[in-house]
Amino acid sequence: MGLQSGSLRARLVLQLLVVAAVLAVLLFFTVRYTADRAAEATQDAILGAATTSVAEQLRATEEGVEIDLAYSTFSMLGAIGQDRLFYRIDIGNSTVTGYDDLPLPEQRPTSLAAEFYTAPYLDTKIRISAVSRTIVVGTSPVPVLVMIGQTRQGQAAIAGALANRAALLGFGFFVLAVPLSLLSAGSIFNPINRLAEAVGRRGPRDLRAVRHPTPRELAPLVAALNGFVSRLRGALSQTETFIAEAAHHIRTPLSTVRTEAEIALRQSDNEATRIRLRSMIRGVEESARSASQLLDHAMVLYRSDQLEMVEVDMGQAARNVARAFGPTAELKEVSLIVLGDDRPLPTRGDPLLIEAALRNLVDNAIKYSPEETEVCIALSQGNGMVKVRVCDQGRGLSGASMEQLAQRFSRGGNVSDVVGSGLGLTIVTEVIAALGGEFLLEEQATGGTCANMSLPQH
């Protein structure tokens, strides 16, 4: 049997049941023994008193000895459990009356204090009480031995009845123990279940230490879990820092390469060389773009780990982004307009994250639009949300789904020669998830694409 695996609950219940069964059996035997002893002591006392009283009533007369057995004494002795009765009276060395072959005590009792012993007699086993005294016959003292024996069916019946009741009680305990142990097993596993639930409920990037209140016995498990989590978090943030640093280190030499290549392009007349230089510049542009997007991505991951929620005015953020993209839009003769920012649109979040998301949406809108078109950033609020809608008049999504496009390094089939790394929408969705908002990218029926982002109102 798999002791290592299997159900802890089943094991616990089994163990509790075994304990209950052992206790029940123990109870049965203890009560039986005790009841038997108690009944024996009681009946011994009665039997002893009867024997003593017969002995006391022995009298010496002229003809010998007078013995008076009391009818009521014998009646009484048979009362408990209708036991069989035997007796024997010895005077000197001869049996004067009763059952001649009734077993004698091993040691002759020395006084009227009764001696008790158990002996086999006829077809049964009897308990005998023996008493001795001395009477004077004529002038000489003669020893007298009085013995009364009885079967002990009554005693056995009393002990048996009590033991049966105890066994019933024990069995009752046993029966009661089954649901109780199930219940207690359940309650013991409750904290574990709650802990598992609490850990399971966490978001995919929630790597905080577990602070859930747990019983002392679970502390090692929680400590181990927290150690593991912190190691994981360390490794992760290391990777993120590393990526950020790497991106930063790549960007600088890349811009040098780009400047040099542009100078070379300007100076060269050789068409073949110029083509090469142009493709080189494009490559460098793409790498730079990747590096800066990676940097942004790392920043988003890092900040969403240690979120600080502050009040952010969405209108302000949109204007900032629009201002930053002003030159780019102008270069492409795309008119970039912000609508609905005339009243405050307060939301909660990390301003850098919100701007990163907006930046990527506006970047896409301009990037995938032809020249002399319009990109509109429309702001609104409703249903407790602040909404941002970025619409262009560009090429649309060519049927690609948002889930696909939002994947890391995934780019659409519609990109043609537009430079990009495929991380833009990834950043957007991560920001939205961290701030608890919604995001939808949809193609418009009139052509062009609309990106809808909404964040909870402050």
Next chain:
Amino acid sequence: MRQYVIAAALMCCATRVEAYEIEDERLFGPPNMPVISVLSTTDTDVFAPVIEAFLAAHPDHALRYVAASSQEVFRAMRDEDAQFDLVISSAMDLQMKLANDGFAAPIVSAQTQALPPWTKWRDRLFGFALEPVVLMASKKAMQGLVLPRTRRDLIDLLRANPDRFNGRIATYDPNISGAGYLFATQDARQTDAFWRLAEVMGRLNAQLYCCSGEMITGLENNELALAYNIVGSYAFTRVQGSDDLVVIELEDFTVALVRTAFVPRNAERPQMGAELLDFMLSKTDGQTTRSGGAALLPREQAALPPHVRPIRLDPGLLVYLDRIKRANFLAEWNAAMTQP
């Protein structure tokens, strides 16, 4: 002298004197069938209806009925190792002693378990009929006298009319009759008036009998005027056809005897013995057993008339069987009987 011999025989019961004496032996039912043997103190004629009813229900069996005195029944079982399937006796003390000393086999059946506790001893000895022990008188002999209602009345009556009752009062001889001994000892246990009565009877030269039937015959023949301690079943049967006899249940107390039966441990067909016992105990089948004076055993002792005192089936009965106790009792009795 005779009583001495019997007492001596009882005392040294280990020595086998002779085979037990029987009064009657009869075989019922078809011959060459398995035979159920019954040893009983009840007269064969009285018990015959029961046997016939039982055999009607068990046609594949025959039944050997042996009637003997209670002493002989006791001796047969105890000393002679006689083989019977059911032993019936009115001598409760002797039956009790046999059961106590392990001569009875345990019987557990619906019938025996339904018996009220005071009519059985363990699962060994079972009472099946209750009969009062009564005083009988001849109206003719009692002419002009008031019938006694208590023992005190009886003593006064005897003392006041010595001439009329001299030699005309009878009772059991406890020396020879087991039932007589039982009744006398139970009387002595109940009241001190018993010994006064014994003395008065002794002075009036009481006639001592072995059996109830003979005493009743004595009354019928006008040889006797009063008979003390007559077994109820005989008394009530015989009084029916007679306009001279009367039965008197003394009101200070009337000892009631429980007829008992057991299946011996050495029975050859204990199963059949137990079946006959069940038959006797069953409400409808057993009715014949109880007719003629033997009352049904009431469930509660309290249901009996207050003056009726059934003898209890318990080891107290062993006391008067003690050889010294018995010798002392009989000595006292004989002293009371033989007065100048």
